Amino acid sequence: MKKFFIGFAFVSLLIAGVLSYFASGDPDGLDKTVEDTGIAEHAQEHPFSGGMFADYALGGDDRFTGLAGVLGVVVVLGLSFGLFWVLRKKSDAR
């Protein structure tokens, strides 16, 4: 059982840390739609666009995308595991 969970976490780390370098930089479907129609002119700058990890980089340097990805994996795993563990029904057997 543990093996499966460790394997699953490892796959996520690998995707966010390594495969992320091969992601397409083109706009996604919604971004493409708002760009092509001019709606994007109304888009506002993200309040945290100057943040250290903004746009999955480190200080704007996207050579560190993998690092940002690994950080994201750790943060999401920590938050979600914590939340779901607190929410769970406690088993009577243990």
Place this chain on the structure above:
Amino acid sequence: MHMSDGLLNAPLSVVLLVVAVAGVGFALVKARADLDDRTAPMAGLVATFVFAVQMINFPILPGASGHLLGGALAAILVGPYVGALCVTIVLVVQALLFADGGLTALGANITNMALIGTAAGFLVAVALRRFAAKGKGGLAAVAFVSAFVNTLLAATGFVVEYAIGGAGGVEIGKVALLMWGLHALIGIGEGLITAVTVTSVASIRPDLVHLLKGSNTAFGSKPLEVRS
């Protein structure tokens, strides 16, 4: 599919924030029944996996890409309520830590991707459950269709929201055509990723696939846990 701030007007953004808070609150209450010592860690891993895979934009046309939304994937693996929470956590971390998806747009983004997408994907998956229980091919097909619908309906969420309170006054038909056309292609990618992921989990740990619970399935030799 993460909206920036400013694409929708302020009143609509507030309404969608209320919708998101209500929906996530409902999911928080209902999720408890689906979480135990075994499924809680699985749920954390599903959220993590959705985050990781969302980083991988795949090309769909020259100059356009798409990425997984993950609602159907999460709902099939951990149920609709926990699944909606998984996608919500991902969207919140993306907006706060990576400046991906606006802050006033967070309600809209949660509504579209975590609530509409997950609910749509799950309803399709449940409607087709008997095919999913037949084996790997059936499960893959059900996962694909659920994920495709999840993508198209999440995209439709934006179309409807833009029609109600979008900035710029672009003709709604034009927005709808672009959104649906592009997301039909992205939905194929979403379907493939979801099918591969769900069948991989099912072949190793069929007991951890929420959709297969409580039904006689062709998966694995381990008896499925009877839920009390």
